[in-house]
Amino acid sequence: MTVLRIKQGQEPLADLSITYDAVVVGSGAAGGMAAHVLTAKGMKVLLLEAGKKIDINAELRSMEWPYDHPRRGDAPPGYHAINFNEYTVRTPPYGKGSAFKHVFSYVGGWGGSDYVKNILVDEKDNPYTGTHYAWVRARLLGGKTNIWGRLALRLSDYDFKGKSHDGYGEDWPISYADIQPYYDKVDRYLGISGHPENLPHLPDSIFQRPNKLTAAEARFRQSLKGMNRTLTPYRAGVTTDGVQNKYRSKCFGRGACSRRPGGCDIHAAFDSPTGLIYPAMDTGNLTLRTNATAHEVLVDPNTGKARGVSFVDSQTHKTYEAKAKVVILAASTLESARLLLLSQSRQYPNGIGNSSGHVGHNFCEHVMGPGATGLVKELVGRETTLDDGKPGNFYIPRFRNLEDKQPGFIRGYGFEGGSGFGIFPDGTWDTPGFGGAFKKSVRDHAGAFIGMGGFGEVLARYENYVDLDPAVKDRWGIPALRFHYNFADNEKKMCEDMATTAREMFEAANIEVIGVDKTILTEGWSIHELGTARMGNDPKTSVLNQFQQSHDVKNLFVVDGSSHVSASCQNPTWTIMALCWRSCDHLADEFGKGNL
Amino acid sequence: MTISRRDMLKTAAAAAAASALPVKLPSQQYAPKFFTASEYALVDEMSDMIIPTDEQSGGARAAGVAAFIDARLAESFEKEPPQRWRAGIKAIEALSQQTNGKTFMASTPEQRLALLTKIAAAEKDPKTDAEKFFREIKGMTIRGYYTSKIGIHDDQKYKGNVYQTGDYAGYDAT
Numbered sequence: 123m124t125v126l127r128i129k130q131g132q133e134p135l136a137d138l139s140i141t142y143d144a145v146v147v148g149s150g151a152a153g154g155m156a157a158h159v160l161t162a163k164g165m166k167v168l169l170l171e172a173g174k175k176i177d178i179n180a181e182l183r184s185m186e187w188p189y190d191h192p193r194r195g196d197a198p199p200g201y202h203a204i205n206f207n208e209y210t211v212r213t214p215p216y217g218k219g220s221a222f223k224h225v226f227s228y229v230g231g232w233g234g235s236d237y238v239k240n241i242l243v244d245e246k247d248n249p250y251t252g253t254h255y256a257w258v259r260a261r262l263l264g265g266k267t268n269i270w271g272r273l274a275l276r277l278s279d280y281d282f283k284g285k286s287h288d289g290y291g292e293d294w295p296i297s298y299a300d301i302q303p304y305y306d307k308v309d310r311y312l313g314i315s316g317h318p319e320n321l322p323h324l325p326d327s328i329f330q331r332p333n334k335l336t337a338a339e340a341r342f343r344q345s346l347k348g349m350n351r352t353l354t355p356y357r358a359g360v361t362t363d364g365v366q367n368k369y370r371s372k373c374f375g376r377g378a379c380s381r382r383p384g385g386c387d388i389h390a391a392f393d394s395p396t397g398l399i400y401p402a403m404d405t406g407n408l409t410l411r412t413n414a415t416a417h418e419v420l421v422d423p424n425t426g427k428a429r430g431v432s433f434v435d436s437q438t439h440k441t442y443e444a445k446a447k448v449v450i451l452a453a454s455t456l457e458s459a460r461l462l463l464l465s466q467s468r469q470y471p472n473g474i475g476n477s478s479g480h481v482g483h484n485f486c487e488h489v490m491g492p493g494a495t496g497l498v499k500e501l502v503g504r505e506t507t508l509d510d511g512k513p514g515n516f517y518i519p520r521f522r523n524l525e526d527k528q529p530g531f532i533r534g535y536g537f538e539g540g541s542g543f544g545i546f547p548d549g550t551w552d553t554p555g556f557g558g559a560f561k562k563s564v565r566d567h568a569g570a571f572i573g574m575g576g577f578g579e580v581l582a583r584y585e586n587y588v589d590l591d592p593a594v595k596d597r598w599g600i601p602a603l604r605f606h607y608n609f610a611d612n613e614k615k616m617c618e619d620m621a622t623t624a625r626e627m628f629e630a631a632n633i634e635v636i637g638v639d640k641t642i643l644t645e646g647w648s649i650h651e652l653g654t655a656r657m658g659n660d661p662k663t664s665v666l667n668q669f670q671q672s673h674d675v676k677n678l679f680v681v682d683g684s685s686h687v688s689a690s691c692q693n694p695t696w697t698i699m700a701l702c703w704r705s706c707d708h709l710a711d712e713f714g715k716g717n718l
Numbered sequence: 719m720t721i722s723r724r725d726m727l728k729t730a731a732a733a734a735a736a737s738a739l740p741v742k743l744p745s746q747q748y749a750p751k752f753f754t755a756s757e758y759a760l761v762d763e764m765s766d767m768i769i770p771t772d773e774q775s776g777g778a779r780a781a782g783v784a785a786f787i788d789a790r791l792a793e794s795f796e797k798e799p800p801q802r803w804r805a806g807i808k809a810i811e812a813l814s815q816q817t818n819g820k821t822f823m824a825s826t827p828e829q830r831l832a833l834l835t836k837i838a839a840a841e842k843d844p845k846t847d848a849e850k851f852f853r854e855i856k857g858m859t860i861r862g863y864y865t866s867k868i869g870i871h872d873d874q875k876y877k878g879n880v881y882q883t884g885d886y887a888g889y890d891a892t
Contacts (some may be wrong), residue, residue, distance in 0.1 A: 185879060188865035194786075195865075199795035222795070317891045334888025343891060355891050375882035508877035508887040545876055550860050556768040556838055561873070564864075565774065568874060 136411035138442055142168040143713065145431050145446035147416045147461065150265030152682035153452035154394030154402075158311075159706035161407035165713065168444055169399070170433055172415040172453075173243075173261030174255045177280050178268055178395070180187030180436055181240055182385040184378035188353040195382075200224065203231030204245070209256050209644040214605070215594065217245030227258040228647070229269070234382040241268055241385075247597040252588075252605035256646035257456065261436075263412055264394040265454065266649065267695075269384030272391050272513045273538065274314050274359035274696040276305050276325045280524065281690035288523065288532045291582050294687040295659050295668035296701075298325065304700040313361025313390045314696070315373070315513075317409050324692065326520040330363040333375075333512040336542035338498045338572045338633075343516075345631035351521045356538075359392040359696065369396035373393070375511035378619065381545055391513060411444070413437050417600045419449055419465040419474050420680065426469050428678045434598045448677045448709065448718055452702070455485075455683040456588060459654035460603050461663075462680070463590050475655070475672040475680070480665050482589055482655050486689040488581040489613045489650035491641050493575030494624035496633035501570035509542025509569065516540065518574065518627075522619065530615035533581065535691045537624065539574025548573075559578060572633060576620035579691040581612050583655050607645055617642050655684040670705040677718040681705055748785040751792035752800060757807050761787060761821050764810075765859040767834055775873035778863050786862035787855075806851030813837070813848045 143165040146156045157169050186434060188194045200223035204216050209228070217225040225245040230238055243259040250257060260266045282294040282301075302325070308314075309328040318326040332355040335343065343353040360379075364372035373390035389396040402408045411433075418432040420443065428449040434441050451458040459482045465474040473481055520534035547568035553560055591604040621640045628635050658664025661673035670685045672678040681702040683694050692698075712718050750758040762784035771777040778784075791800045810833070816820040818829045825833070840849040841856075861867045870876045877887075 187867075187879065188870070189867050193790070199793050331886075333892065334886045335891055336888055340889035340891070362857060374888045376880065377878050381879075383739060506875040506877055508880070508882075510878045511880070511882050543874070543876065543878070545870060545873055546864050550864060551857075554841055556834065556856060558770055558772050561769050561777075562773060565873060664769070709816075 134543045136168055136409045136444070138444055141430075141445040141447060142166050142409070143446065144448040144450055144709075145170060145444045146450045146452055147431060148172075148265065148451070148453035148457070148682065149263050149399060149410075150394050150452065150454065150682070151267050151270075151695050152702045153450075154264065154267070154398030155702040156450050156681050156706050157402045157408050160710055161402040161405045161562075163710040165407065165710060167402075167408050168446060169410050170414040170416055170431065170444065171261075171263050171265075171410070173265075173412065174262065175263040175410070175412045176240055178262075178264070178385070178393075179387040182237055182378075182382075182387040184382070184385065184387040185376060189513070191495040191683045193236060195236055197230065197235040197239045201226065201230070201235065201239055203235060203619055204228055204256070205231055206644065207427045209254055214251050214255065215245065215249030215602070217247075217249060220246065228256055229258050229383050229649075232383045237385065238269060238383045245420065249594055249596060250603045250605065251594050251676055252603075253607050254644055255605045255607060255699050256644040257651075258646070259454070259457075260651045263399065263410075267392065267397075270359075270391075270393075270695060271384065271649075271693070272356075272379065273360045273517065273693045274316075274357050274392075275517075275692035276327060277301075277690045277692055277697050278323050278325055280323045280520075281482070281688060281692070284533070284688050290532055292656070292658060292687050295657050300668075301697070301700050301704060303694065304520055304704045307703055308696060308699045309510060311365070312359065312397050312699075313363070313365040314357065315355075315360050315362040316357035317355050318350050319398070319519075321352060321519055323524055326571055327357065329357075330361060331602030332362075333358065333514070335516065336509045337507075338541040338570075339516050340502060341498070342572065342627075342631050342633070346518070346542050346627060349627065349630060351518060351627065353516050353518050355664045356512065356517055358513040359576075360386075360390050360513045362390070367397065367401060369400045373513070377511040377513075379513050380510060380515075380540075404526065414444075415598055415600070416453065416461060417598070419451070419461065421465070421467045421469055421474065423468065428674065428675055429473070430533045434600070436598065439598060442691070447706075448679070448713060451678075452682045453633070455651040455654050456603060458588070458680050458682055458684045459588055460510070462655060464601065475665055475674050477674045478662055478665055480584075480656065480663060482654050483584045483587040484582040484653045484687075485586045485588060485607055485651065486580045486653040486686075487646070488650045488689060488691060488693075489580050489617060489642060490575060490648050491639065491643040492620040492624065493539075493573065493639050494621070494628055494635055494636040495571060495573040495639075496628040497636050498541070498570050498572060498633055499531050503566040504565070504647070506543050506569060510544045514540070515542075516574075522616075528599070528619065529615045530619065531535040531612045533579040533612070533616070533691065535616055535620055537574040537576050537620075539572065541572035543569040571636075572628075574624060576617070576624070577648060577650075577691055577693070578613065578620065580609065582688050583610070588654060597612045601620055607643075609642065609645060614642070650683075650689065652683040652686040652689050652694060655680045656687045657685045658687065666695045669708040670701065671709070679705060679709060729885060748782070748788070750785075750788045752788050753784075753791075756821070756823065757804070758784060758788060760807055760810065761855065763830070764834065764855055765862075767830065768856050768859045769863045776868045778859050781863050781866035781868040783859050783862035783866070786866075787858045790858075803851075803854065806847055806854055809847035810837075810851055
């Protein structure tokens with residue numbers, strides 16, 4: 123493995139002799155937010171992260187040219203990323219028996235895999251079993267926020283009150299009015315760029331200046347207006363005008379974050395360490411312990427309350443206990459569910475907080491794959507323009523099952539797309555032949571393509587769930603997660619519709635359709651897993667209340683995506699942070715009153 | 719953008735990794751680590767036929783594509799890609815002998831072009847080893863060329879990867 127340089131000196135190991143006000147497990151969007159809110163309110167917080175604290179800028183090297191990298195951005199020999207075929211044909215654990223030295227999820231197969239080889243987990247160390255699933259994990263300070271896709275969207279009452287709208291599933295125990303002030307807080311504290319559209323199903327944020335569109339996108343936007351559909355500049359969790367935070371720069375439109383698997387070495391794109399954790403450490407109230415893989419929430423047998431967390435040092439394999447008055451899980455939707463299920467005791471034989479039997483269930487996410495590629499004929503042969511200096515290109519919000527009622531499926535999907543000149547010419551692989559004509563054709567067409575792919579809501583279903591594998595354990599001896607999860611008819615019908623509408627929208631804009639993709643990517647591909655410890659008002663059918671507080675154990679909170687009641691089709695990160703902020707406000711109040 | 723593109727990038731890259739690429743050296747001075755001298759000459763020539771120099775920019779030879787391919791094969795973790803390349807070159811030479819009675823490099827430029835045209839015709843559904851080799855070398859030529867200085871700057875005239883200190887380039891959403 124690469125020797126990792128620690129930028130600001132090794133953190134002193136956390137003092138584990140004291141009892142903290144709160145221990146937070148996980149340092150991604152949710153854990154970082156919990157640390158920010160609680161330390162700002164004066165609580166003494168211990169933050170546990172399973173991965174390392176690494177010199178992230180040395181990993182990302184955002185502006186490095188391909189030709190200045192010895193392998194043009196590829197990882198060294200012996201590193202392998204699982205591809206779609208492997209996910210489809212093989213059965214997890216995908217790393218098992220591999221001859222490769224290191225095996226990564228599919229994200230490690232994108233151009234620039236060398237830049238994420240120390241960010242993604244090695245599948246060989248972190249097995250899981252069961253049904254096909256592309257589980258993308260990052261273990262390091264900040265988790266997946268170091269390389270996230272940055273699309274930052276709000277949910278609306280079409281999502282929070284989905285059951286009231288179409289009768290399916292459960293409503294959330296909150297409405298948009300409850301979370302709206304917290305979306306505002308997240309927008310102001312972290313910065314978000316976008317263009318207001320005044321859509322009831324995709325509420326506007328408090329936007330900083332938006333990304334611009336390409337010539338093709340500006341035209342496509344006009345055409346879609348005629349269909350009562352909206353193309354809006356990518357709403358990015360990126361500060362384009364700057365925020366008051368000495369660890370972050372504003373965005374200079376370098377575009378590195380969209381050319382690579384992700385990441386921003388000037389931290390204009392939100393990441394949890396610079397956006398939330400470093401400022402929280404500056405309060406003096408936050409203690410950080412990295413290389414700390416939590417494997418059990420500890421219970422006080424007298425009170426039934428949580429008393430702390432047991433963790434194993436991921437390097438020394440020694441086990442420690444962290445004591446705290448409040449335990450907050452933010453380890454990610456699947457890891458938090460795993461941790462709840464692992465925490466079995468006399469009081470909680472099925473895992474802590476699981477009297478409902480719903481932990482691990484109602485697992486949902488976004489389905490993706492179908493989409494279309496088009497050619498804007500008028501743009502063929504034109505001079506190169508700067509089109510990829512941005513965190514993302516465009517988003518087409520949901521338009522299905524709002525006022526209309528589709529015959530084949532409920533809920534909706536949005537499209538993410540892009541167009542224009544990139545660092546690697548689009549269409550090259552599909553250009554036939556060779557020689558001067560080939561070369562000229564690649565050059566002439568490079569900036570004329572436009573493409574988009576759908577992200578659809580996967581319905582939350584009790585029968586889609588994870589549990590603990592009875593036999594397989596990870597490198598640290600912790601039982602692995604086992605998947606029982608499949609897309610069903612609603613997702614398949616929705617995906618057929620995605621391919622149809624993608625084509626229809628291009629055709630209406632007089633864009634030549636050169637490819638329609640109908641393939642549904644492996645479960646997990648969207649990296650938007652949600653729902654495994656859902657909120658609700660009824661303790662019999664939900665795990666958490668509206669403040670992400672365990673119905674069973676009042677000083678236990680689960681503040682990540684596992685609390686979401688339904689997936690919506692909008693990307694979850696901004697909602698995860700707004701919900702977490704709201705819950706932690708409540709938590710701090712209750713803590714101050716001695717109610718926890 | 720689309721996953722098929724990602725997969726193709728991956729396929730092209732699957733011939734695996736390379737040590738430091740001396741792309742700054744003219745390819746003639748490069749001492750191949752995997753290819754024999756005659757194999758290297760064939761790869762260098764064929765890559766330059768796939769992406770030749772034209773009025774806009776230098777071709778694959780000027781961009782050091784053969785050296786890029788050689789370096790990656792020399793440190794390949796998987797055994798199969800180097801074997802596949804060696805077998806592919808053999809198939810090209812066999813086809814050249816059969817068609818022209820000469821090695822590929824000893825053939826005339828017209829004969830080389832005819833051979834390449836023949837194997838490229840089956841690009842969509844290659845059957846013979848020589849036809850499969852065309853896909854292989856084309857893929858790696860694309861990958862090596864369009865990630866090179868010449869490919870990015872001279873040919874594509876790529877404008878990005880810069881600090882935009884004022885307005886962002888592009889069109890407003892109106």
